[in-house]
Amino acid sequence: MGEITWRDVTVVWASPSDLQGFTETDAAAMGPAQADRLRQxxxxxxxxxxxxxxxxRALVRRIRGSDEVLLSSLCTRCGAHHGRPRSDGVSLSVSHAEDLVVVAATAGSILLGVDIEEEAAAGPLYGLGPMFPDGSAPDLAAWTRIEAAVKADGRGFEIDPSEVLLQQRPDDVDPCVWSAALPGRSSPLEVTTxxxxxxxVLSVAVG
Known part of the structure; x- marks a missing residue:
């Protein structure tokens, strides 16, 4: 397992094979829809x-200081339970890549997105070049920043990745922060790798 903190966001990761002690019973205790999703x-x-x-569960317990953790993952578009996880008083985002799962969490209600990609995935990105205005695909770090911003926004695949405008802010107190402007959103998100x-490669977006 690993952990890193950026601002007030805690990001943890682990290989699923390292977390074998968590069972369907544990998932069901987080809400019956979670067990139903697992069975699919x-x-x-x-x-x-x-x-x-x-x-x-571990992060929410730490943030809220209570053992009970109830989740909702209702999709706002279709009503099925495959949407982003939500829990009262905490903002959450999850990403998977090969044999790794990553969770970002923070207290309160904010826009939050996390994305992780295996470095070996960099090659296939070159095929995305035609999607982008200048004909060149983003590098893997930029791609994870785009994906994290789209997740934080909440519209997901409804947003064309080529319409996400990333601008680095060298004058910021944190020069590793990018501004992510998304179509239909009046204010930009902040994203970092x-x-x-x-x-x-791991990126987080907040708004």
């Missing part, structure tokens, strides 16, 4: 789901 998954996807819920687990 199998193999590595089920293992990754359980690992994510284990990390969420953090030093995460070896072999992966």
């Amino acid at each position: 998954l199998s193999g590595s996807r089920a293992q990754g789901f359980l690992a994510g819920r284990a990390l969420i 953090l030093v995460g687990p070896p072999g992966y």
Whole structure:
């Protein structure tokens, strides 16, 4: 497992194989819909789901100081329980990449998104070049910043990644922070790429 903090956001990661003690019973205690969602998954996807819920439970317990952790993952578009996890008094975001799951959490209600990609995924990004105005695909770090911003925004795949405008702010007190302007949003999000687990690229967006 690993952990890093950026501003008031705590980001933790682990391999699902390291979190075998968290079971369907534990997921069900976080709300019946969580167990229902797990039953729709199998193999590595089920293992990754359980690992994510284990990390969420640990973080929410730490932030709120209470043992009970109830989650809602209702999709606002279709009503199914595959949406982003939500819990009272805490903002959450989850990302998966190969044999790794990452959870970002902070107290209160803010826009929050996390994205992680394996460094080996950099090659396929070159095929995305035609999507972008200048014909060149972003590097892997920029791609994770775009994905984190889209997750924080909440509209997800409804947003064309090529319409997310990233601008680095060298005059900021934190020069590693980018401004992410998204279509249809009046104010930009803030996004940064953090030093995460070896072999992966990790970014977090807040708003």
